[in-house]
Amino acid sequence: SGPFTSPQYIRMPNRSNWDLTLFKNFKLGEGNRKIQFRFGAFNIFNQAVPGTGGQDIDLRLDTRCNVRVNGVPNGIGGTVDNICDPTKGFSFTSQTLE
Template identity: 50%
Template sequence: TYQSGTPIRLQFTGAANSTQLAQGYFGTNALSIGNGVGGIAPAFTSNPFLGGGSKVGDKILDLSAITFPGVGQSGPSVAPFYFRGSNRNNHDISFFKNFNFDADGTKRLQFRAGFFNIFNQAFPRDINLNNPNASDIYLQLNTECVREVTTLNGGPIRNGVGGTVDRICDPSGGFRFTNDTRDRFGKVTTQRGRRIVEVALKFYF
């Protein structure tokens, strides 16, 4: 049985995906943060999908094909490329045996056995964009601010609820990926196999 991989939809985490930054960036909080692409979506210079992924350590996505949209731009709400995790082939087999209790076979006991993924092929199964420890492929596009400011117009930075903050990200300075993302993005970290065996008895009379 051939199965295509799990669909992957990328989003930024970290500095480029905070609600406060997106509201300051666009002047509104009417945007999706969380399971959506976020206020600022990844932009693409080319298709990042490399294929492969048959073993742990394989890299299936190219980080150099992913970039940040320009200041004042939100990036594509729907990625121009459609990519999935690793494909896999499962080998299944089933058989049965009849035990007759009379000459014409009207009364018989049938033994059935089925084996699914009989060779226990392992593949990256779990996908989690926000928690790399819960994902079989490292997909976290974690970001950090290139430039932060400590004052605004010569005075303290107001937080909007009557207080101040020490520093805040200046989105016009751009963003960059964290070292962990640059080192690990797109790599298969875990593969999971699951063999299923089903046994049944059926009596005909």
């Protein structure tokens, strides 16, 4: 007995990397000469697979404001105070840098 798990639950890594190569050989004339046309693509089904924390891909967005600024132009000749500045609010943690 244990916690309920849906029947389609499959435990696996949160990444899939699919490479694809297609080719076609054509004979040239009556001899053994051939020509090959080839198409190759790396990671052709590129998509994010969201997961929960503790896995290698985590798509949660932290929206806390780290820096607030005053005197931001409001577009009609005045200013607005206490506005979040997203360009100065980014910070890298040790987990991000790994």
